[in-house]
Amino acid sequence: MMAKGFWIARVDVRDADAYKNYVAKNGRAFAKYGGRFLVRGGAFETVKGEARARNVVIEFPSYQAALDCFHSPEYQEALAEQKGGADVDLIVIEGYEGPQPGEG
């Protein structure tokens, strides 16, 4: 089975108005590429290092789909709405399918 792909994003919003327009549009790209929110906000504690206020993990059917989503015209159009309204750390990463601790 093909490994899934993920976005891991950490965001500090600086301009809520600009960011709001981005959020209103990005669902279109996520829907097209099969993105599903595994984490969207939610309670968290910073137990080590630095954190940002908004945290997101989005699952895609494959690593390639996760990359394609970011580069899609739909997502780039949404992203243009941010207009520097947020500080964002975002990685697109391949899922892990190997053995888990305590198994086998």
Next chain:
Amino acid sequence: MPLLPGIEASAAALFAGWPGALAGDGPTAPPEALDLCRVAGTLWVAADREDAPVGFLAAGDLDGFLHVHEISVAREHQRRGLGRALMAAAIDFGRWAFIPAVTLTTDRIVPWNKPFYATLGFVELTRDGLPPGHAAKLAHELDLGFDPARRCVMAKVL
């Protein structure tokens, strides 16, 4: 998606004992309107244990607010908190997306209409000063035959 209009029709059957609350056998939401909500990420579906849809909430932008176009729970699945859960999902999304308020149009008297939404923190808006999209929607509903004395616009500030 193809099952959602059936849910809406099933839910609407409950209005049979409430003359004036509905405009006759109003049509269910057109599939293309629901699909617009789906691709925008503002269609929420409640499913049973077999993953069959039993309720949905379809919303979209109206005057910069998150407007609930339709919320329906199939008749045999009502009174279990699904409507409340669907609305909670929409409210949660609205807060996440920095949307200032969730809005809807509804009937003032039917218990699972205005009185239900009031328990969720929605308040009725006066007709004077409604934003243009909401004023147009209300006018359209009255044209369809909804009772002007009972139809109202409600909003929950997020």
